[in-house]
Amino acid sequence: MGETFDFVLKGGTVLNQDGVGVRDVAVRDGRIAAVGAIDAGSAGEVVDCRGLTVLPGVIDSHVHFREPGLTHKEDLESGSRAAVLGGVTAVFEMPNTDPTTTTAAALEDKLGRAVGRMHCDFAFYVGATRENIGDLAELERLPGCCGVKVFMGSSTGSLLVEDDDGVRAILKAIGRRAAFHSEDEYRLRERLAFRIDGDPASHPVWRDAEAALRCTQRLVALARETGKRVHVLHVTTADEIGFLAGHKDVATAEATPSHLTLVAPDCYHRLGTRAQLNPPVRDESHRAAIWRGLAQGVIDTLGSDHSPHTLAEKAHPYPKSHSGMTGVQTLVPVMLDHVAAGRLSIERFVDLTSAGPARVFGLARKGRLAVGYDADLTVVDLARRQTITSAWIASKAAWTPYDGVEVCGWPVGTFVRGAKVMWEGELVTPAQGAAVRFGETLPAGI
Numbered sequence: 001m002g003e004t005f006d007f008v009l010k011g012g013t014v015l016n017q018d019g020v021g022v023r024d025v026a027v028r029d030g031r032i033a034a035v036g037a038i039d040a041g042s043a044g045e046v047v048d049c050r051g052l053t054v055l056p057g058v059i060d061s062h063v064h065f066r067e068p069g070l071t072h073k074e075d076l077e078s079g080s081r082a083a084v085l086g087g088v089t090a091v092f093e094m095p096n097t098d099p100t101t102t103t104a105a106a107l108e109d110k111l112g113r114a115v116g117r118m119h120c121d122f123a124f125y126v127g128a129t130r131e132n133i134g135d136l137a138e139l140e141r142l143p144g145c146c147g148v149k150v151f152m153g154s155s156t157g158s159l160l161v162e163d164d165d166g167v168r169a170i171l172k173a174i175g176r177r178a179a180f181h182s183e184d185e186y187r188l189r190e191r192l193a194f195r196i197d198g199d200p201a202s203h204p205v206w207r208d209a210e211a212a213l214r215c216t217q218r219l220v221a222l223a224r225e226t227g228k229r230v231h232v233l234h235v236t237t238a239d240e241i242g243f244l245a246g247h248k249d250v251a252t253a254e255a256t257p258s259h260l261t262l263v264a265p266d267c268y269h270r271l272g273t274r275a276q277l278n279p280p281v282r283d284e285s286h287r288a289a290i291w292r293g294l295a296q297g298v299i300d301t302l303g304s305d306h307s308p309h310t311l312a313e314k315a316h317p318y319p320k321s322h323s324g325m326t327g328v329q330t331l332v333p334v335m336l337d338h339v340a341a342g343r344l345s346i347e348r349f350v351d352l353t354s355a356g357p358a359r360v361f362g363l364a365r366k367g368r369l370a371v372g373y374d375a376d377l378t379v380v381d382l383a384r385r386q387t388i389t390s391a392w393i394a395s396k397a398a399w400t401p402y403d404g405v406e407v408c409g410w411p412v413g414t415f416v417r418g419a420k421v422m423w424e425g426e427l428v429t430p431a432q433g434a435a436v437r438f439g440e441t442l443p444a445g446i
């Protein structure tokens with residue numbers, strides 16, 4: 001009599017720290033119980049994964065789900081439904097909601113809203129302000145918090161700490177790695193006149209590469225001065241890739257599928273203000289450099305920066321049009337298409353979406369397809385050709401910049417802590433997402 005399991009994923013090509021191979025994965029009590037050739041006779045359910053690839057659960061460490069306050073754009077239920085339909089098992093959500101997530105009460109409120117409504121696992125960033133610097137050391141260690149987020153350049157919402165003194169005070173106050181929107185606010189203000197009414201192609205002229213580089217240089221200098229580590233979100237410039245390569249001891253970096261896939265000026269001609277986001281999509285020289293940074297390992301994580309706005313909000317004439325686009329549901333298919341095209345390996349994709357977040361954010365029991373870890377699994381068909389459509393998008397925003405784009409590679413199943421949440425495009429388990437745990441904030445005795 002062999003062991004009993006809740007699930008056995010049978011016959012899939014498993015990709016984990018041991019490399020690639022046809023192996024079974026057994027799940028019991030929400031965790032991975034065995035990997036290898038497994039007798040599935042005593043499994044509660046056998047999932048036939050022949051022809052499919054089983055990956056460690058994809059973690060999207062950068063989403064905006066807009067709840068509370070902006071729920072006409074998105075909420076925690078719809079955003080997380082989009083996530084699991086797209087093969088994402090956990091999300092880290094940003095603090096620029098209304099009210100902002102800048103107090104313990106606001107974090108508690110989000111965690112309360114998430115339970116029973118979110119389909120994937122979750123953690124929330126706490127936003128830094130001038131007013132809450134004294135509380136950050138406590139806030140960043142609260143359960144369900146993935147760390148502090150700082151907007152050094154203004155984007156959607158009111159959160160902004162643009163000056164060196166403010167950022168220095170934040171870095172001195174905290175212990176964990178903080179995440180930064182890095183665009184130099186002073187330069188953005190100086191260059192407002194570069195925006196051309198009605199022309200979103202002027203967006204990267206206004207928010208130019210120099211604004212991003214200057215801010216990242218200031219940030220890294222402050223990290224070095226204070227002895228802290230920083231995570232630079234959505235890197236968009238060749239200049240920053242080169243700079244960050246020299247500072248990997250203090251700085252990790254994120255790239256987004258949007259900046260790896262879209263390119264100026266084509267995207268602005270094709271998509272108009274739908275291509276508008278912060279920091280902006282730039283020209284081919286920058287896109288190629290982000291790919292080089294990704295290939296060379298300068299980039300540590302992929303985040304979708306899922307930042308939904310309604311089509312009506314996107315349709316205001318530039319620059320009144322809102323910055324941001326959906327992305328949590330398309331992260332996996334868009335990046336698998338890049339894998340199929342040979343732009344990155346599937347191993348690198350896994351590194352960026354599971355091992356990378358685990359390393360950068362200090363995850364407990366996630367980010368690795370190994371015995372004892374949470375059974376978070378993303379099952380994909382690397383050969384499936386399918387067309388992304390806005391009709392498929394579960395976000396309340398209900399649109400994607402990839403509408404009509406055929407990709408090779410598609411998410412087939414999403415398992416969250418052993419629960420089969422999505423299979424072949426259908427939600428098959430009620431929402432039971434839970435807070436992600438972090439090594440640095442685990443309570444004693446667990």
Ligand SMILES: [Zn+2]
Pocket residue numbers: 062063064094305306307
């Ligand atoms: Zn963002």
